Amino acid sequence: MYNNIIYGQLIILSALAVILIVVYLWFRHRERLKMIKQGMQVSNPESLEYLKQTSLRNGIFLISMGFGVLFTRVLSIYFPFLSNLISYVGIFSITGGIGMLIYYRINLKDD
Secondary structure (H helix, E strand, O other): OHHHHHHHHHHHHHHHHHHHHHHHHHHHHHHHHHHHHOOOOOOOOOOHHHHHHHHHHHHHHHHHHHHHHHHHHHHHHHOHHHOOHHHHHHHHHHHHHHHHHHHHHHHHHHO
16 A cells, blocks of 8 residues: 555656656747747857766766665665655755755866
8 A cells, every 4th residue: 555655656756757857848949949030049058068067967966866865765774754755855855955066066176
């Protein structure tokens, strides 16, 4: 019974994530089309420096989220009352934020 609830929540969260990504891409596409119609220069985000920075940012973020998953799993083993979804989301947010702060510090050193 408990596993069915967790799977249902994961399906809902996954569906929301997919919807948000599609909406973001749709709005970005519309914005670029408007810029082209107005004759504005659309920047090319595919430059090598841009790809390096986004790869670094995404890599650090995903590694920190992986540590968050591991950390919450260990905590849920030793503290069974922490095994609810809110604890997971909170720790994921904290570790993701730490990863983004690490990326920011690395970027400060490059400038």
